[in-house]
Amino acid sequence: MRPLIVFSDLTLDGYMTGPGDDLGFMVDDPALEAESTGELRNVADAIVVGRKVFPEMSAYWTSAEGDLAHWMNTAPKHLLTTDPSVDTSAWGNTVLEVGDGIERVRELKAKQGGALVVFGGTATVRSLIAADLVDQYWLKINPVLTGAGGSPFTALAGQRRLTLESARAYSSGTVLLVYTS
Template identity: 30%
Template structure:
Protein backbone atom coordinates (compact mmCIF):
# COMPACT_ATOMS: atom_id res chain seq x y z
CA UNK A 1 0.00 0.00 0.00
CA UNK A 2 1.28 3.45 -0.87
CA UNK A 3 1.89 6.27 1.58
CA UNK A 4 0.13 9.52 0.66
CA UNK A 5 2.24 12.58 1.49
CA UNK A 6 1.15 16.23 1.32
CA UNK A 7 3.98 18.71 0.70
CA UNK A 8 3.20 22.41 1.07
CA UNK A 9 4.54 25.91 1.63
CA UNK A 10 2.55 27.30 4.58
CA UNK A 11 2.41 30.72 6.22
CA UNK A 12 2.30 31.09 10.01
CA UNK A 13 -1.48 31.51 9.80
CA UNK A 14 -1.84 28.36 7.70
CA UNK A 15 -2.26 29.86 4.22
CA UNK A 16 -0.97 27.77 1.30
CA UNK A 17 -2.54 29.66 -1.64
CA UNK A 18 -0.33 30.82 -4.51
CA UNK A 19 3.11 30.65 -2.86
CA UNK A 20 5.10 30.69 -6.09
CA UNK A 21 3.89 33.67 -8.12
CA UNK A 22 1.41 36.55 -8.36
CA UNK A 23 -0.71 34.88 -11.04
CA UNK A 24 -0.95 31.36 -9.61
CA UNK A 25 -4.35 31.70 -7.96
CA UNK A 26 -6.48 34.83 -7.45
CA UNK A 27 -9.53 32.91 -6.21
CA UNK A 28 -11.32 34.72 -3.40
CA UNK A 29 -9.60 37.98 -4.32
CA UNK A 30 -6.24 36.70 -3.03
CA UNK A 31 -3.59 39.37 -3.59
CA UNK A 32 -0.49 37.85 -1.95
CA UNK A 33 0.64 35.52 -4.74
CA UNK A 34 4.36 34.80 -4.61
CA UNK A 35 4.63 35.26 -0.83
CA UNK A 36 7.00 32.28 -0.48
CA UNK A 37 9.63 33.43 -2.98
CA UNK A 38 11.53 35.86 -0.68
CA UNK A 39 12.21 32.97 1.73
CA UNK A 40 13.64 30.58 -0.86
CA UNK A 41 17.30 30.61 0.18
CA UNK A 42 20.11 28.45 -1.15
CA UNK A 43 19.59 25.84 1.57
CA UNK A 44 16.06 25.22 0.29
CA UNK A 45 17.38 23.53 -2.87
CA UNK A 46 18.65 20.38 -1.10
CA UNK A 47 15.34 20.10 0.78
CA UNK A 48 13.37 20.14 -2.47
CA UNK A 49 15.70 17.63 -4.14
CA UNK A 50 15.34 15.30 -1.14
CA UNK A 51 11.55 15.57 -1.26
CA UNK A 52 11.30 14.72 -4.92
CA UNK A 53 13.86 11.91 -4.74
CA UNK A 54 11.55 9.77 -2.61
CA UNK A 55 8.41 10.17 -4.70
CA UNK A 56 7.08 7.33 -6.81
CA UNK A 57 4.11 9.27 -8.23
CA UNK A 58 2.46 12.67 -8.09
CA UNK A 59 -1.17 13.48 -7.30
CA UNK A 60 -2.42 16.90 -8.42
CA UNK A 61 -5.58 18.95 -8.64
CA UNK A 62 -6.47 20.63 -11.92
CA UNK A 63 -5.01 24.08 -11.20
CA UNK A 64 -1.68 22.77 -9.93
CA UNK A 65 -1.49 20.29 -12.81
CA UNK A 66 -1.96 23.09 -15.34
CA UNK A 67 0.71 25.24 -13.62
CA UNK A 68 3.19 22.34 -13.54
CA UNK A 69 2.38 21.17 -17.08
CA UNK A 70 2.99 24.68 -18.44
CA UNK A 71 6.44 24.81 -16.85
CA UNK A 72 8.25 21.53 -16.20
CA UNK A 73 8.10 19.93 -19.68
CA UNK A 74 10.16 22.90 -20.89
CA UNK A 75 12.97 22.12 -18.40
CA UNK A 76 14.88 19.50 -20.38
CA UNK A 77 18.25 19.57 -18.61
CA UNK A 78 18.96 15.93 -17.71
CA UNK A 79 21.12 17.14 -14.82
CA UNK A 80 18.14 18.86 -13.15
CA UNK A 81 16.97 16.19 -10.66
CA UNK A 82 13.59 17.79 -9.95
CA UNK A 83 12.61 18.37 -13.59
CA UNK A 84 13.77 14.90 -14.62
CA UNK A 85 11.80 13.28 -11.82
CA UNK A 86 8.63 15.26 -12.48
CA UNK A 87 8.65 14.76 -16.24
CA UNK A 88 9.18 10.99 -15.98
CA UNK A 89 7.14 9.85 -12.97
CA UNK A 90 3.45 8.84 -13.10
CA UNK A 91 1.15 11.79 -12.46
CA UNK A 92 -2.49 11.40 -11.41
CA UNK A 93 -4.83 14.34 -11.93
CA UNK A 94 -8.08 14.92 -10.03
CA UNK A 95 -10.41 17.04 -12.14
CA UNK A 96 -14.09 17.23 -12.99
CA UNK A 97 -13.52 19.52 -15.98
CA UNK A 98 -10.51 18.16 -17.89
CA UNK A 99 -11.21 15.45 -20.46
CA UNK A 100 -7.54 14.71 -21.20
CA UNK A 101 -4.05 15.29 -19.79
CA UNK A 102 -1.08 15.55 -22.13
CA UNK A 103 1.98 15.92 -19.90
CA UNK A 104 4.11 12.79 -20.19
CA UNK A 105 2.90 9.85 -18.07
CA UNK A 106 -0.16 11.73 -16.77
CA UNK A 107 -3.42 9.96 -15.96
CA UNK A 108 -6.85 11.45 -15.31
CA UNK A 109 -8.69 10.03 -12.29
CA UNK A 110 -12.28 9.07 -12.99
CA UNK A 111 -15.41 9.09 -10.80
CA UNK A 112 -15.44 9.89 -7.09
CA UNK A 113 -12.03 11.38 -6.25
CA UNK A 114 -11.81 10.06 -2.68
CA UNK A 115 -12.63 6.54 -3.85
CA UNK A 116 -10.19 6.82 -6.76
CA UNK A 117 -7.36 7.96 -4.46
CA UNK A 118 -8.10 5.24 -1.91
CA UNK A 119 -7.95 2.67 -4.70
CA UNK A 120 -4.74 4.22 -6.03
CA UNK A 121 -3.14 3.88 -2.60
CA UNK A 122 -4.04 0.20 -2.54
CA UNK A 123 -2.72 -0.73 -5.97
CA UNK A 124 0.39 1.40 -6.35
CA UNK A 125 3.65 1.18 -4.44
CA UNK A 126 5.95 3.70 -2.83
CA UNK A 127 5.07 7.30 -2.09
CA UNK A 128 2.25 9.28 -3.67
CA UNK A 129 3.01 12.98 -3.22
CA UNK A 130 0.58 15.89 -3.40
CA UNK A 131 1.93 19.33 -4.35
CA UNK A 132 -0.20 22.47 -4.05
CA UNK A 133 -3.77 21.41 -4.91
CA UNK A 134 -5.57 22.95 -1.91
CA UNK A 135 -9.06 21.87 -3.01
CA UNK A 136 -7.88 18.30 -3.54
CA UNK A 137 -6.12 18.29 -0.15
CA UNK A 138 -9.37 19.36 1.50
CA UNK A 139 -11.12 16.32 0.01
CA UNK A 140 -8.27 14.02 1.09
CA UNK A 141 -8.43 15.38 4.65
CA UNK A 142 -12.18 14.96 4.87
CA UNK A 143 -11.78 11.28 3.95
CA UNK A 144 -8.77 10.74 6.22
CA UNK A 145 -6.43 9.73 3.39
CA UNK A 146 -3.27 11.67 4.31
CA UNK A 147 -0.44 9.70 5.94
CA UNK A 148 2.25 12.37 6.21
CA UNK A 149 2.77 16.13 5.91
CA UNK A 150 6.00 17.83 4.82
CA UNK A 151 5.58 21.50 5.54
CA UNK A 152 7.81 24.46 4.79
CA UNK A 153 6.51 26.86 7.43
CA UNK A 154 7.39 30.43 6.52
CA UNK A 155 7.71 33.44 8.85
CA UNK A 156 4.89 35.51 7.36
CA UNK A 157 1.22 36.14 8.20
CA UNK A 158 -1.10 36.76 5.24
CA UNK A 159 -4.47 37.21 6.91
CA UNK A 160 -6.57 35.55 4.24
CA UNK A 161 -6.39 32.83 1.60
CA UNK A 162 -6.87 29.09 1.26
CA UNK A 163 -5.56 27.30 4.32
CA UNK A 164 -3.94 23.91 4.62
CA UNK A 165 -6.55 22.76 7.13
CA UNK A 166 -10.13 23.85 6.74
CA UNK A 167 -13.33 22.94 8.55
CA UNK A 168 -14.37 19.36 7.92
CA UNK A 169 -10.94 17.69 8.08
CA UNK A 170 -11.14 14.30 9.79
CA UNK A 171 -9.60 14.43 13.31
CA UNK A 172 -6.14 12.83 13.29
CA UNK A 173 -2.98 12.87 15.40
CA UNK A 174 0.48 13.30 13.89
CA UNK A 175 4.00 12.80 15.21
CA UNK A 176 6.76 15.33 14.49
CA UNK A 177 9.55 13.36 12.79
CA UNK A 178 11.80 16.20 11.68
CA UNK A 179 12.32 19.95 12.09
CA UNK A 180 14.99 21.80 10.13
CA UNK A 181 15.36 25.61 10.24
CA UNK A 182 16.78 27.40 7.20
CA UNK A 183 18.81 30.58 6.81
CA UNK A 184 15.72 32.59 5.79
CA UNK A 185 13.64 31.60 8.82
CA UNK A 186 11.66 28.80 7.16
CA UNK A 187 11.24 25.66 9.27
CA UNK A 188 10.90 22.39 7.36
CA UNK A 189 8.73 20.10 9.48
CA UNK A 190 7.66 16.53 8.76
CA UNK A 191 4.70 14.90 10.48
CA UNK A 192 3.71 11.23 10.26
CA UNK A 193 0.29 9.80 11.10
CA UNK A 194 -0.06 8.69 14.72
CA UNK A 195 -3.63 7.45 15.04
CA UNK A 196 -6.50 9.46 16.50
CA UNK A 197 -6.28 12.54 18.73
CA UNK A 198 -5.91 11.99 22.46
CA UNK A 199 -7.76 14.07 25.05
CA UNK A 200 -7.25 15.15 28.65
CA UNK A 201 -7.99 17.95 31.07
CA UNK A 202 -6.12 20.68 32.95
CA UNK A 203 -8.94 21.25 35.42
CA UNK A 204 -8.03 21.70 39.09
CA UNK A 205 -8.51 18.04 39.96
CA UNK A 206 -5.96 16.88 37.38
CA UNK A 207 -3.55 19.84 37.26
CA UNK A 208 -1.25 18.97 40.19
CA UNK A 209 -0.70 15.42 39.00
CA UNK A 210 -0.04 16.53 35.43
CA UNK A 211 2.25 19.35 36.54
CA UNK A 212 4.42 16.93 38.52
CA UNK A 213 4.60 14.60 35.52
CA UNK A 214 6.21 17.38 33.49
CA UNK A 215 8.15 18.74 36.54
CA UNK A 216 6.50 22.16 36.50
CA UNK A 217 5.85 22.17 40.28
CA UNK A 218 9.23 20.71 41.30
CA UNK A 219 11.23 23.14 39.13
CA UNK A 220 9.24 26.16 40.35
CA UNK A 221 9.79 25.13 43.99
CA UNK A 222 13.56 24.83 43.50
CA UNK A 223 13.98 28.42 42.31
Protein backbone atom coordinates in the same frame (compact mmCIF):
# COMPACT_ATOMS: atom_id res chain seq x y z
CA MET B 1 -0.66 0.18 1.33
CA ARG B 2 1.14 3.14 -0.24
CA PRO B 3 1.40 6.22 1.96
CA LEU B 4 0.09 9.59 0.79
CA ILE B 5 2.33 12.60 1.48
CA VAL B 6 1.14 16.19 1.34
CA PHE B 7 4.12 18.35 0.39
CA SER B 8 3.13 21.96 0.74
CA ASP B 9 4.39 25.47 1.17
CA LEU B 10 2.47 27.25 3.92
CA THR B 11 2.55 30.74 5.31
CA LEU B 12 3.30 31.02 9.01
CA ASP B 13 -0.43 31.63 9.56
CA GLY B 14 -1.34 28.36 7.79
CA TYR B 15 -2.31 29.27 4.23
CA MET B 16 -1.32 27.33 1.09
CA THR B 17 -2.17 30.35 -1.03
CA GLY B 18 -2.43 34.00 -0.22
CA PRO B 19 -5.44 36.16 -1.06
CA GLY B 20 -6.61 35.57 -4.64
CA ASP B 21 -4.70 32.27 -4.79
CA ASP B 22 -1.41 34.21 -4.83
CA LEU B 23 1.72 32.07 -4.39
CA GLY B 24 4.11 35.00 -4.18
CA PHE B 25 4.76 34.33 -0.49
CA MET B 26 7.00 31.33 -1.24
CA VAL B 27 10.60 31.90 -0.21
CA ASP B 28 13.19 30.46 -2.57
CA ASP B 29 15.58 28.17 -0.72
CA PRO B 30 17.96 26.10 -2.88
CA ALA B 31 19.30 24.11 0.09
CA LEU B 32 15.82 23.08 1.20
CA GLU B 33 14.85 22.21 -2.39
CA ALA B 34 17.96 20.05 -2.87
CA GLU B 35 17.48 18.15 0.39
CA SER B 36 13.74 17.64 0.04
CA THR B 37 14.03 16.57 -3.62
CA GLY B 38 16.49 13.84 -2.71
CA GLU B 39 14.33 12.67 0.16
CA LEU B 40 11.16 12.67 -1.95
CA ARG B 41 12.79 10.62 -4.68
CA ASN B 42 13.79 8.06 -2.06
CA VAL B 43 10.23 7.52 -0.80
CA ALA B 44 7.76 8.65 -3.49
CA ASP B 45 7.33 7.32 -6.98
CA ALA B 46 4.20 9.15 -8.15
CA ILE B 47 2.48 12.52 -7.92
CA VAL B 48 -1.20 13.30 -7.32
CA VAL B 49 -2.49 16.64 -8.56
CA GLY B 50 -5.88 18.32 -8.68
CA ARG B 51 -7.58 19.52 -11.85
CA LYS B 52 -7.70 23.20 -10.96
CA VAL B 53 -3.95 23.54 -10.33
CA PHE B 54 -2.84 21.19 -13.13
CA PRO B 55 -2.44 23.85 -15.88
CA GLU B 56 -0.32 26.09 -13.65
CA MET B 57 1.83 23.23 -12.38
CA SER B 58 2.41 21.75 -15.82
CA ALA B 59 3.35 25.15 -17.27
CA TYR B 60 5.72 25.87 -14.40
CA TRP B 61 7.47 22.52 -14.13
CA THR B 62 7.91 21.90 -17.85
CA SER B 63 9.86 25.16 -18.09
CA ALA B 64 11.78 24.80 -14.80
CA GLU B 65 15.27 23.39 -14.38
CA GLY B 66 17.06 21.46 -11.68
CA ASP B 67 16.69 18.16 -9.85
CA LEU B 68 13.19 18.81 -8.54
CA ALA B 69 11.96 19.89 -11.98
CA HIS B 70 13.46 16.77 -13.54
CA TRP B 71 11.73 14.55 -10.98
CA MET B 72 8.41 16.42 -11.33
CA ASN B 73 8.53 16.03 -15.11
CA THR B 74 9.54 12.36 -15.24
CA ALA B 75 7.56 10.91 -12.31
CA PRO B 76 4.15 9.41 -13.07
CA LYS B 77 1.37 11.91 -12.33
CA HIS B 78 -2.25 11.13 -11.45
CA LEU B 79 -4.63 13.96 -12.31
CA LEU B 80 -7.84 13.88 -10.26
CA THR B 81 -10.74 15.05 -12.39
CA THR B 82 -14.38 14.45 -13.22
CA ASP B 83 -13.80 15.51 -16.85
CA PRO B 84 -12.52 12.66 -19.05
CA SER B 85 -11.65 15.09 -21.86
CA VAL B 86 -8.89 16.97 -20.00
CA ASP B 87 -5.79 17.28 -22.19
CA THR B 88 -2.73 16.03 -20.30
CA SER B 89 -0.29 16.20 -23.22
CA ALA B 90 1.42 19.34 -21.84
CA TRP B 91 2.91 17.39 -18.93
CA GLY B 92 4.32 13.96 -19.75
CA ASN B 93 3.51 10.83 -17.78
CA THR B 94 0.13 12.15 -16.64
CA VAL B 95 -2.78 9.73 -16.26
CA LEU B 96 -6.37 10.89 -15.80
CA GLU B 97 -8.04 9.55 -12.68
CA VAL B 98 -11.64 10.23 -13.64
CA GLY B 99 -14.42 10.18 -11.06
CA ASP B 100 -14.54 10.73 -7.33
CA GLY B 101 -11.06 11.94 -6.38
CA ILE B 102 -11.24 10.43 -2.90
CA GLU B 103 -12.07 7.00 -4.32
CA ARG B 104 -9.36 7.29 -6.98
CA VAL B 105 -6.77 8.09 -4.29
CA ARG B 106 -7.97 5.15 -2.14
CA GLU B 107 -7.46 2.89 -5.18
CA LEU B 108 -4.00 4.34 -5.86
CA LYS B 109 -2.99 3.86 -2.22
CA ALA B 110 -4.08 0.21 -2.39
CA LYS B 111 -1.69 -0.52 -5.28
CA GLN B 112 1.92 -1.58 -4.89
CA GLY B 113 4.60 1.08 -5.08
CA GLY B 114 6.29 3.90 -3.27
CA ALA B 115 4.58 6.83 -1.65
CA LEU B 116 2.22 9.12 -3.52
CA VAL B 117 2.91 12.83 -3.08
CA VAL B 118 0.29 15.53 -3.54
CA PHE B 119 1.46 19.10 -4.11
CA GLY B 120 -1.92 20.78 -4.56
CA GLY B 121 -4.14 22.51 -5.08
CA THR B 122 -5.76 23.69 -1.94
CA ALA B 123 -9.18 22.12 -2.58
CA THR B 124 -7.62 18.75 -3.45
CA VAL B 125 -5.41 18.74 -0.37
CA ARG B 126 -8.30 19.88 1.81
CA SER B 127 -10.51 17.02 0.56
CA LEU B 128 -7.78 14.41 1.08
CA ILE B 129 -7.16 15.66 4.63
CA ALA B 130 -10.89 15.67 5.39
CA ALA B 131 -11.15 12.08 4.13
CA ASP B 132 -8.27 11.10 6.46
CA LEU B 133 -6.16 9.79 3.57
CA VAL B 134 -2.96 11.70 4.37
CA ASP B 135 -0.22 9.70 6.07
CA GLN B 136 2.51 12.34 6.16
CA TYR B 137 2.70 16.11 5.97
CA TRP B 138 5.89 17.71 4.64
CA LEU B 139 5.21 21.35 5.43
CA LYS B 140 7.51 24.13 4.26
CA ILE B 141 6.65 26.96 6.63
CA ASN B 142 7.59 30.24 4.96
CA PRO B 143 8.44 33.24 7.19
CA VAL B 144 5.48 35.20 5.82
CA LEU B 145 2.08 36.20 7.20
CA THR B 146 -0.73 36.86 4.71
CA GLY B 147 -3.73 37.15 7.02
CA ALA B 148 -5.95 35.38 4.51
CA GLY B 149 -5.84 32.82 1.73
CA GLY B 150 -6.57 29.18 1.05
CA SER B 151 -6.20 26.89 4.03
CA PRO B 152 -5.94 23.12 3.58
CA PHE B 153 -7.26 22.48 7.10
CA THR B 154 -10.68 24.14 7.10
CA ALA B 155 -12.62 20.92 6.33
CA LEU B 156 -11.44 18.99 9.38
CA ALA B 157 -14.30 17.49 11.34
CA GLY B 158 -12.27 17.44 14.53
CA GLN B 159 -8.84 17.57 16.04
CA ARG B 160 -6.10 15.30 14.71
CA ARG B 161 -2.93 14.51 16.60
CA LEU B 162 0.25 14.26 14.55
CA THR B 163 3.72 12.97 15.37
CA LEU B 164 6.69 15.18 14.54
CA GLU B 165 9.26 13.17 12.57
CA SER B 166 11.69 15.99 11.81
CA ALA B 167 12.12 19.75 11.91
CA ARG B 168 14.79 21.62 9.99
CA ALA B 169 15.39 25.35 9.81
CA TYR B 170 17.11 26.94 6.80
CA SER B 171 19.00 30.20 6.40
CA SER B 172 16.08 31.66 4.40
CA GLY B 173 13.94 31.48 7.54
CA THR B 174 11.92 28.63 6.08
CA VAL B 175 11.33 25.59 8.29
CA LEU B 176 10.57 22.11 6.94
CA LEU B 177 8.36 20.12 9.30
CA VAL B 178 7.57 16.47 8.67
CA TYR B 179 4.64 14.95 10.56
CA THR B 180 2.96 11.55 10.41
CA SER B 181 -0.69 11.07 11.18
